[in-house]
Amino acid sequence: MLHVAEAARVSVATVSAVLNGTATVSPELTQRIEQAIRDIGYKRNAIARSLKMGTTRTIGLTVPHITNPFFTDVVSVIQQAFDRAGYAVMLCCTDEDLNTQDDQIRLLLDRMVDGLIVARVGDGGILKGIVGDANVPVVLLDRLCDGVDTDAVVLDNQRAVFDAVTYLIHLGHRRIGYITGASDISPMHDRMIGYREALQAAGLPVAEELIRSGNFHEIDGYNATMQLLSLHDRPSAIFSANNPMVIGTMKAIRDIGLSCPEDISVACFDDFPWSDVFVPQLTTVAQPVQAIGEQAANLLLDRLAGNREAPPRKLVLKGRLMIRNSCRPLGALAQSVSA
Amino acid sequence: MLHVAEAARVSVATVSAVLNGTATVSPELTQRIEQAIRDIGYKRNAIARSLKMGTTRTIGLTVPHITNPFFTDVVSVIQQAFDRAGYAVMLCCTDEDLNTQDDQIRLLLDRMVDGLIVARVGDGGILKGIVGDANVPVVLLDRLCDGVDTDAVVLDNQRAVFDAVTYLIHLGHRRIGYITGASDISPMHDRMIGYREALQAAGLPVAEELIRSGNFHEIDGYNATMQLLSLHDRPSAIFSANNPMVIGTMKAIRDIGLSCPEDISVACFDDFPWSDVFVPQLTTVAQPVQAIGEQAANLLLDRLAGNREAPPRKLVLKGRLMIRNSCRPLGALAQSVSA
DNA sequence: AACGCTAATCTAAACGTTTCGAATGTGTCA
DNA sequence: TGACACATTCGAAACGTTTAGATTAGCGTT
Structure with missing residues (x-):
C-alpha cells in the first residue's frame, strides 16, 4: 500500500480511503490511485487488515x-x-x-x-x-x-426413526434389530428413543438383545450385524442408525450368506446418491x-x-422416509402382496 | 501479551522468548511468565504473529x-x-x-x-x-x-483406462461406449487416449459415435448413456470416466428397462465404499x-x-482395476463360462 | 580495581493495515 | 476583508506480535 501511495503521490490514508470507500476523495486522486494499483498489481494484505479490524x-x-x-x-x-x-x-x-x-x-x-x-x-x-x-x-x-x-x-431424529420403525412394523416385522452409535451424541440418543417409542406404540416389547452399539464406522456395523444375525431368534429387519454402519450391515448380510430383502429387511439413516441405483434400493431416512x-x-x-x-x-x-425396496412385507401382508 | 508481561513484571520481549523458546531466560522468570499466562488465560494472537512472520x-x-x-x-x-x-x-x-x-x-x-x-x-x-x-x-x-x-x-490415467478397456475386450466386448468429461482436463484427455489405444492394440476400430462427453455430473452421464443405448447398434459395454457420471449411467440403464450386467456391462473410474455391497458390484478403477x-x-x-x-x-x-461382476463375458467366452 | 566476557533482559522498530483528529485549501456570507 | 463552514488530504497512532541491537549484571582475570 505504501508503494501505491508513493506511486500516486498521496498518503496511505488516502489509498485506504478509496480502497474502502470510507471517505470522499476527489475524482482526480481516485483515478491516480486506481491506476497505481493496477500498475503495481497491488493486493491488500488481509492479515494486516484482520489485525487492525479484529x-x-x-x-x-x-x-x-x-x-x-x-x-x-x-x-x-x-x-x-x-x-x-x-x-x-x-x-x-x-x-x-x-x-x-x-x-x-x-x-x-x-x-x-x-x-x-x-x-x-x-x-x-x-x-x-x-x-x-x-x-x-x-x-x-x-x-x-x-x-x-x-x-x-x-x-427431529426421534420422529424420523419413529416413522421408519413404524413403517417396518406395518410391514409385519416384530423383531427389529437396531444398530446405533455412541449414545452420548444427541442424535443417537434421540434416535434410540424413537425406536423404543415406535415399538411401544405398537405394543411390542423392546428386546435389549436386538440393540447393538458401535462407533459409527463400517466395521462396527459389520460386527453388530454379525451378532444380530447369529441370535437364535434373529431379527427379520435391521435399522442402522448411520450411513457408514449400514455398509457394514450389508456386507455382514452378504458374508453370512443371506440376502436383502428376501431374508432380512434393512433400513437406515441418511440417504446417499447411490441409494436408488443398485439392488436392493435402500429404504432410508433422508435428511434435508x-x-x-x-x-x-x-x-x-x-x-x-x-x-x-x-x-x-x-x-x-424434519427427516423424510424414502421408501424403496430393501424392506419386504412379512406374514399375512406378504401373502397379499405376492398374490 | 502485554498483560502477561505486566503481570509477570517483565518485558514483552521476554514473554515472547519463553513462548517461542528463542532465547535463554532464567528459570525464575520463565516460571513467573508461565504462571501469568495460566492466570490470565492468555492465547497468542496468530494473526499478529502471521503479520510479523510473513x-x-x-x-x-x-x-x-x-x-x-x-x-x-x-x-x-x-x-x-x-x-x-x-x-x-x-x-x-x-x-x-x-x-x-x-x-x-x-x-x-x-x-x-x-x-x-x-x-x-x-x-x-x-x-x-x-x-x-x-x-x-x-x-x-x-x-x-x-x-x-x-x-x-x-x-497414470492412460494406463488405468487402457487396462480397464482391455479387460472388457478380453471379455469379448467389441463395441464399448465411453463417457468422458471435458477433454481439456488432463485426466480426461489421458483416459481418452487409454481408451483409444486399448481398442487399437486389439485391432478394433474406434467408433466415434460410441464416445460421449459430459460435464462430470450425474445428469450428463444419464444423457450420454441414453444416447448410447438408443444407437441402432448399441454398445455391449460402457466405460464411464468418472464417478458421478456412472450413477447417471446406471439410472439410464434402469429407466430404459435394461439390466446390468445381463444386457449391458458397465465399468467406471473411481472406486467408492459401496462398490461391492450392492448388486451389481461395480467393476472400477480404484485410485490410491x-x-x-x-x-x-x-x-x-x-x-x-x-x-x-x-x-x-x-x-x-498407478490405478488398480477392481474386477467385480458388472461386466459379463460375451460370445464364445460366455459359453465357456456358463458351461 | 579495571577490564572483558557471557548471560539475561529490555527497548524500540517493524509487519501492513485502519482511522482519528489535525491541517490545508476553497468558497460563502456578513 | 475577515470569519466560518465545508471538502479534501494527511500525519501518526494503533492492532499484537517478533527480533535486532542495546543495556545491564555477574564473574573471572590480571
Whole structure:
C-alpha cells in the first residue's frame, strides 16, 4: 500500500480511503490511485487488515468425518454459503475424538476465526468454555451439546426413526434389530428413543438383545450385524442408525450368506446418491442436507452481522422416509402382496 | 501479551522468548511468565504473529466438487496430514467453474496462505500467473495444467483406462461406449487416449459415435448413456470416466428397462465404499486416494519447510482395476463360462 | 580495581493495515 | 476583508506480535 501511495503521490490514508470507500476523495486522486494499483498489481494484505479490524472473515467448521456422505453434503452447502458471503472456511475433521476436536478448536480460535460451526464430538470439551464466554459465535450442527446453550440446527431424529420403525412394523416385522452409535451424541440418543417409542406404540416389547452399539464406522456395523444375525431368534429387519454402519450391515448380510430383502429387511439413516441405483434400493431416512447447511450458515451469518444479543435459536428440521425396496412385507401382508 | 508481561513484571520481549523458546531466560522468570499466562488465560494472537512472520501456517485447498467421493477422500487425507503438521486448511469448492476458481484462489492468496493444493478447473486461469512468480508454492492435484510447471501428483490415467478397456475386450466386448468429461482436463484427455489405444492394440476400430462427453455430473452421464443405448447398434459395454457420471449411467440403464450386467456391462473410474455391497458390484478403477493425498501433502510440506529451489516434481501413481461382476463375458467366452 | 566476557533482559522498530483528529485549501456570507 | 463552514488530504497512532541491537549484571582475570 505504501508503494501505491508513493506511486500516486498521496498518503496511505488516502489509498485506504478509496480502497474502502470510507471517505470522499476527489475524482482526480481516485483515478491516480486506481491506476497505481493496477500498475503495481497491488493486493491488500488481509492479515494486516484482520489485525487492525479484529475480524478475519473466516469461519471454522469441524465435523467428525468428512467421508460420511451426510457431512460431505452439509460441508459442501456451508462452504458455498460462506463463499457467497465473502467468507473463507477452515475445515477440520475431528475423527470422533474429543481431544482432536479440542485441539482443532484451539487451532481455529488462535487463528481468530470470526465464528464456528461445530458438529461436536464427545461431551463438548472446551466448547463449553468458549460459548458465551468468548466473542466468537458458535452454531451447533446436527448434534446438540449438554451445557452449551447456543444456536443450533438439528433433525427431529426421534420422529424420523419413529416413522421408519413404524413403517417396518406395518410391514409385519416384530423383531427389529437396531444398530446405533455412541449414545452420548444427541442424535443417537434421540434416535434410540424413537425406536423404543415406535415399538411401544405398537405394543411390542423392546428386546435389549436386538440393540447393538458401535462407533459409527463400517466395521462396527459389520460386527453388530454379525451378532444380530447369529441370535437364535434373529431379527427379520435391521435399522442402522448411520450411513457408514449400514455398509457394514450389508456386507455382514452378504458374508453370512443371506440376502436383502428376501431374508432380512434393512433400513437406515441418511440417504446417499447411490441409494436408488443398485439392488436392493435402500429404504432410508433422508435428511434435508441443503436446508441444514443453509440454516446453519444463516444462523452464523446473522450473528456475524452483529446480532449478538438474540437468545439462542434452535432449529429442528424434519427427516423424510424414502421408501424403496430393501424392506419386504412379512406374514399375512406378504401373502397379499405376492398374490 | 502485554498483560502477561505486566503481570509477570517483565518485558514483552521476554514473554515472547519463553513462548517461542528463542532465547535463554532464567528459570525464575520463565516460571513467573508461565504462571501469568495460566492466570490470565492468555492465547497468542496468530494473526499478529502471521503479520510479523510473513507466514500463516495455513494452506489453501481447492477441488471441483467435494461431493465427488474421490475428492472427498483426498481432502480428508490432506486435511489430516496438515493437521498433524500444525497447519490449518482452507477448503474451497470451485464447482468446475474457472471464474469461481480464480475468485477463490484470490481469496486464499489475500489471506496469505503459505501454500496451495489445487485440483484445477478450466485452463488454469490466474494459476498460471501465481506459479513461479509468487512466493506461494503450488501443488497440482489429480489434474495437470498446461503452462503451469510445478509439483504435481496425478494418476497414470492412460494406463488405468487402457487396462480397464482391455479387460472388457478380453471379455469379448467389441463395441464399448465411453463417457468422458471435458477433454481439456488432463485426466480426461489421458483416459481418452487409454481408451483409444486399448481398442487399437486389439485391432478394433474406434467408433466415434460410441464416445460421449459430459460435464462430470450425474445428469450428463444419464444423457450420454441414453444416447448410447438408443444407437441402432448399441454398445455391449460402457466405460464411464468418472464417478458421478456412472450413477447417471446406471439410472439410464434402469429407466430404459435394461439390466446390468445381463444386457449391458458397465465399468467406471473411481472406486467408492459401496462398490461391492450392492448388486451389481461395480467393476472400477480404484485410485490410491490415501497415497495421492499424502504425496500431495508431502510435496507441499517439503516446499514449506524451505526447499524452494528443487525443480518441479511430478508424481505419477498407478490405478488398480477392481474386477467385480458388472461386466459379463460375451460370445464364445460366455459359453465357456456358463458351461 | 579495571577490564572483558557471557548471560539475561529490555527497548524500540517493524509487519501492513485502519482511522482519528489535525491541517490545508476553497468558497460563502456578513 | 475577515470569519466560518465545508471538502479534501494527511500525519501518526494503533492492532499484537517478533527480533535486532542495546543495556545491564555477574564473574573471572590480571
